Amino acid sequence: MAPVVHFRAAVALAGRFPALAGVDLSLDQGEVVVVVGANGAGKTSLLRACAGLLPVTSGEATVLGVDLTTDHTSVRRYVGLLGHAAPLYDELSAAENVQFAVRALGLPVAGANEALERLGLTGRLRTTPAGRLSAGQRRRVALAALVARRPALWLLDEPHAGLDATSRALLGQLIAEAIVDGASVLLSSHEPELSVPLADRVVSMGGGRVTGEEPGGRRVTLTAVPTAGPAATARAAGATHVA
Amino acid sequence: MWHDAVLVAGKDLRIEARARVALWQVVPFAVLVLVLLAFAIGPDQASLRHAAPGIFWVALLFSTVLAIQRSVAVESGEGTRDGLRLSGIDPAGIFLGKAAAVGLQLLVLQLVLWAGITFLFDVRVHVVWLAVTASLLATVGLACAGVLYGALSAGLRVRDTLLPLLVLPVLAPVLLAGSKAWEAALNGNAASGGQWLKILIPFAVIYLVVGVVLYGPLQEAA
Numbered sequence: 001m002a003p004v005v006h007f008r009a010a011v012a013l014a015g016r017f018p019a020l021a022g023v024d025l026s027l028d029q030g031e032v033v034v035v036v037g038a039n040g041a042g043k044t045s046l047l048r049a050c051a052g053l054l055p056v057t058s059g060e061a062t063v064l065g066v067d068l069t070t071d072h073t074s075v076r077r078y079v080g081l082l083g084h085a086a087p088l089y090d091e092l093s094a095a096e097n098v099q100f101a102v103r104a105l106g107l108p109v110a111g112a113n114e115a116l117e118r119l120g121l122t123g124r125l126r127t128t129p130a131g132r133l134s135a136g137q138r139r140r141v142a143l144a145a146l147v148a149r150r151p152a153l154w155l156l157d158e159p160h161a162g163l164d165a166t167s168r169a170l171l172g173q174l175i176a177e178a179i180v181d182g183a184s185v186l187l188s189s190h191e192p193e194l195s196v197p198l199a200d201r202v203v204s205m206g207g208g209r210v211t212g213e214e215p216g217g218r219r220v221t222l223t224a225v226p227t228a229g230p231a232a233t234a235r236a237a238g239a240t241h242v243a
Numbered sequence: 244m245w246h247d248a249v250l251v252a253g254k255d256l257r258i259e260a261r262a263r264v265a266l267w268q269v270v271p272f273a274v275l276v277l278v279l280l281a282f283a284i285g286p287d288q289a290s291l292r293h294a295a296p297g298i299f300w301v302a303l304l305f306s307t308v309l310a311i312q313r314s315v316a317v318e319s320g321e322g323t324r325d326g327l328r329l330s331g332i333d334p335a336g337i338f339l340g341k342a343a344a345v346g347l348q349l350l351v352l353q354l355v356l357w358a359g360i361t362f363l364f365d366v367r368v369h370v371v372w373l374a375v376t377a378s379l380l381a382t383v384g385l386a387c388a389g390v391l392y393g394a395l396s397a398g399l400r401v402r403d404t405l406l407p408l409l410v411l412p413v414l415a416p417v418l419l420a421g422s423k424a425w426e427a428a429l430n431g432n433a434a435s436g437g438q439w440l441k442i443l444i445p446f447a448v449i450y451l452v453v454g455v456v457l458y459g460p461l462q463e464a465a
Contacts, residue, residue: 091262
């Protein structure tokens with residue numbers, strides 16, 4: 001089976017600055033890879049490149065079967081990126097934000113409601129405008145939108161930041177469930193004590209390159225048969241070009 | 244594309260209904276321009292009546308810039324800008340949706356301005372179909388051109404000051420044709436006014452088509 005993410009000597013420019021300076025990385029279906037490194041190492045750029053937000057200018061870069069060097073936009077609807085800034089409209093409620101994300105993919109709104117409940121966004125939290133929520137609550141709304149979209153590749157940039165202990169535990173459960181459903185996860189973190197236990201592999205970055213790799217400490221035992229792999233998810237969303 | 248356009252237009256209009264920027268800032272600004280230009284022209288009623296169509300369209304054009312800036316500002320944050328790009332929505336659908344939302348606000352604004360010139364300048368529209376047609380065509384052109392140039396300036400730190408410089412010269416044909424069509428509508432001269440629709444129609448069509456085609460690349464470049 002082709003890897004979900006395949007980068008070989010991948011270079012991506014942010015303006016004239018090489019944000020990725022020859023990255024080699026592979027991520028298989030059902031795998032959780034944690035990326036660690038100092039500030040400016042290229043972790044966020046790697047996630048943005050995988051999401052098709054940062055064009056790869058040279059080298060090999062394939063995500064979910066889409067060659068990012070020739071087409072970096074088609075892959076976007078199949079990935080879920082939880083970045084530093086929550087993709088929320090302040091005037092819309094938590095529910096409206098998640099429902100908008102789901103409707104954009106043509107998925108049923110019921111999925112949004114399930115995700116909101118899963119993240120504990122019920123009652124008044126559900127109808128409160130996102131602009132009035134705390135940073136942690138906004139993070140949960142963004143996570144609910146990601147869960148509801150059921151992406152084939154989860155890209156989580158410092159996902160534990162701003163979350164309380166309960167939400168951090170829930171995040172671990174959500175990642176485990178996504179893996180069971182056939183998704184893959186690429187996660188950057190400054191908190192190895194929280195992220196490494198979730199990982200199959202830990203990749204170190206520095207200067208826009210992968211500088212090392214070691215096994216992760218994933219404790220989850222996967223016994224269930226994957227029900228919705230990337231290709232199945234893509235087909236359900238009407239894709240024709242995703243491997 | 245149409246599903247996406249409806250989704251985006253609904254989202255933008257809902258945000259606008261909650262933020263009430265159009266209601267409390269754009270509409271008062273338009274009325275203020277109307278009143279200030281009337282002061283500048285002076286108390287002579289004949290001069291005011293003569294200038295009424297031009298004042299209407301100048302006020303509309305300036306207010307259009309505000310409406311476009313607001314439309315761009317909705318996705319000015321890194322999170323929402325990336326969120327929209329990752330949403331899976333067709334860029335052409337985003338363009339049409341945002342243009343529809345701006346266009347609807349401009350139509351409401353024109354009703355207010357129409358009432359304003361009727362009250363302040365004591366003018367009456369004698370050829371209603373001409374005034375309405377000119378307004379509808381101009382609305383399409385203003386909204387499409389505005390959203391397109393809004394996308395062009397979206398990623399720039401100086402977008403708020405750059406956007407008027409970029410968009411006002413581009414919208415000059417609408418100002419000219421709209422003013423002349425409305426002047427004819429006020430004077431009851433349908434034949435001469437109809438000529439000016441020949442400028443508004445291609446303007447609207449060109450920016451509609453160019454926007455559908457180019458909005459995606461512009462969004463990426465921004």
